[in-house]
Amino acid sequence: MSLYGDYDPQNIFAQIIRGDAPCYKLYEDEDVLAFLDVFPQAYGHTLVIPKRAAARNILEIDADSLSKVMAVVQKLTGVLVAELEPAGVQVAQFNGAPAGQTVFHIHVHIVPRYEGEALAMHAAGKAEPTELAALQARLLQRIAN
Numbered sequence: 001m002s003l004y005g006d007y008d009p010q011n012i013f014a015q016i017i018r019g020d021a022p023c024y025k026l027y028e029d030e031d032v033l034a035f036l037d038v039f040p041q042a043y044g045h046t047l048v049i050p051k052r053a054a055a056r057n058i059l060e061i062d063a064d065s066l067s068k069v070m071a072v073v074q075k076l077t078g079v080l081v082a083e084l085e086p087a088g089v090q091v092a093q094f095n096g097a098p099a100g101q102t103v104f105h106i107h108v109h110i111v112p113r114y115e116g117e118a119l120a121m122h123a124a125g126k127a128e129p130t131e132l133a134a135l136q137a138r139l140l141q142r143i144a145n
């Protein structure tokens with residue numbers, strides 16, 4: 001998949017937005033959805049996506065939708081840092097397969113980084129459902145407070 005092409009409404013994030021596929025949801029409003037990455041590269045790896053924009057990448061999304069996504073990215077980065085106390089945090093967004101994109105609905109990664117811990121492989125090892133559910137509960141509690 002290159003930078004150019006048609007938006008596929010059957011991509012996994014479109015299915016999650018429609019409720020046709022599950023997710024470990026952390027935040028949702030009219031425009032934005034955030035959930036845990038099920039193949040996390042680090043503990044707390046979170047994805048933030050637009051709900052209304054059928055955009056594959058940053059070239060296609062309208063500026064208003066992108067700014068709504070980024071406002072949630074900033075808020076959730078604060079939540080993750082406060083709750084998980086990483087030594088650093090990466091905010092990343094990939095466009096086109098050569099840049100590392102594997103799901104073609106635009107999304108932003110928030111990846112907490114811990115001292116001395118290398119990143120796990122991208123979109124590879126699946127986390128245990130019980131671990132993801134426990135992390136979701138912990139982060140939802142932090143968001144609520």
Ligand code: AMP
Nearest residue numbers: 012036037038039094100101102103123
């Ligand atoms: P990218 O490679 O930037 O397109 O990132 C796509 C991300 O989506 C990867 O980090 C995957 O681990 C993640 N991912 C794929 N399927 C799911 C899913 N069903 N639920 C949550 N995260 C997913």
